Amino acid sequence: MTINDDTIVGMLPGGLSRGALRGIVVLDTTRVVAGPFCSMLLADLGATVIKIENPKEPDYTRDFPPKLTSPGEPGGPDEEFSAFFAQYNRNKFGLTLDLSTEDGKDLLKKLVRRADVLVENFRPGTMDKLGVGYDVLRGENPRLVYTAISGYGQTGPYRRRPAYDNSAQATGGLWSMNGFQDRPPARVGTIIGDLSATLYAVIGTLAALRHAEKTGEGQLVDVSQQDSVLSLTENAVVSYTVDGKVPGPLGNEHPFVKPYELYPCKDGFVFFGGYTDKFWRLSCHLFGQPELADDPEIDTMAKRFVPEVYERRVRTLLQKWFQDKTKTELEEIVGDAVPLSAIKNIGEVVEDPQIAARDMIVDVEYPEFGQLRMFGSPIKLAGTPTQPRGLAPKVGEHADTVLRALADLDDERIAELREKGVI
Structure with missing residues (x-):
């Protein structure tokens, strides 16, 4: 069920209300990068994304450097806002929700009834323990696309293991192949496990949305960082399965193409x-x-x-x-x-004329903090262009707006939930 223009679709924080996914509601319960980047890409494409954080423990990338600063009250500390967080959470509404409380669970279920997608990146089983796993939520909304990003996936012997990007690089084979032959293997110099899982999660979400629109049936989209990294190892798998070769670090060389x-x-x-x-x-x-x-x-x-x-x-x-x-x-x-x-280097890239021509460095004005330059959207759609210039929310910034529009709560009930620490 997509939302109507007279609710919150026209009120994206700092962005424009248009795009290929206009009217699609995404509940984003994720944190750090893999999940937030997934929902951010959907937001850039026009979806209404609601970032749901624990009021007692918000997304801890809010404290990641670098930070925008502005003077606080006279004699007090300066205010800060993480540019890292802003880059991966632009174009989202901010809502806090304590899912350990019954009120919090009930409120998420209400939101799910009006949503098209929920994205989470907890360890498998966490949402089930909270009482709001996929089986419960699809009972509230059979059309729901439930996208779960995790280190090792929802099945298999490793499913409950904690994981970071480096875990995926290590267990997906990529770490062993990177670096130089006369040195220990080196990790890829960016969080490729997180970022590759993000891209597959977006693809899976869009495919599941299309199916839901045609049939009325949602589904679980299960994306593993380990799986995602393995799929990036080019010819390594077939080199092993066909020739019995275990690829090692090649430095800057290609396995066989030369000069390259x-x-x-x-x-x-x-x-x-x-x-x-x-x-x-x-x-x-x-x-x-x-x-x-x-x-x-x-x-x-x-x-x-x-x-x-x-x-x-x-x-x-x-x-x-x-x-x-x-x-x-x-x-x-x-x-x-x-x-x-x-x-x-990245300084040369930011100033590169081709990057400028492709609108890949965008300027966003934060009223309290000034201008932030961050990467734009690599997805170029001629008819429904992406909108990468939106703001990231403060903690729970849009709670009243979201709960009135999607949960049909009045001001008195919202105040009561806030007083109880649920939001």
Whole structure:
């Protein structure tokens, strides 16, 4: 059941009320990143997302750096607001709800009756222990899409184990493959276990929503961080199952494609991926040695893939081409002809003209704290564009609005629940 325009769909905090998911109500009981990022992507697409936090223990990323600050009362401490939290919780309404209380459980059930999706990222069994697991909530709303993100999934021998991103990188195989052969394995330098689970959760949620709209039947969407990481290991699984090989750290190299890695230049490093015969021939011409395209030792892709040939001829040649040129000069030489990219730090990325052209750094004005620049939405829809410029809520900021509109509570009942510590 989608909500009508005369309730809260037109009152997104700081955002615009439009988008492909306009009218879809999402209850977000998650915290940290994997769950909040999932519901944030749905909010960017126009869904009405209600972030539900425990009034005694809100999402602890509210204390994560970096922080926006503003002067507090004279003589008092400055006010702070986490930019980390803001980036993953934009475009959401804020509601607090103590699910350990009977009133809290009853109130969640009321909200579920008007919702389309609930997202949670607790350990499997936690919501059941609280009395508001999937089986209970689908009794309140058979159309409900219940998206559960966890470390190891809702089934299997590991299901109750606590997990973080690093747990998924470790048990999904990715950690063992990252780094350099002469050093211990290295974790991927971002929370890829959380982020990959987020993306699969969004895909699963949208697929389940479509099914619910057609049939009236909701379902459980079960996404595991471990599963998600395993699916990112490229050819590792089939290398093991077909050839019995256990891939190890490869540094910046590809398992077999060459040249396809990082190379030093005058002011840093570039990625060069001109490994096909077409790109190799173009590269030889662009760097002033067209005769090398017909050199019988390196004139085909298969020959350049041979490790000894690659090390002795190809890598040496690329180092010669690149060493006295800057990243910008190299990008200008190859232009649109060959895959060559400057390896940029995040400061260079934020100021990159392509990033600007794609609206991937957005400015959001927080009235008390000033401007926050954060990443935008990579999803570009021509007819129903995403809306990444919304604000993140303060703890329980929109409780009155949400409870009036979706739970049909009056001011007296809301005040009573607040007095009891339920909200």
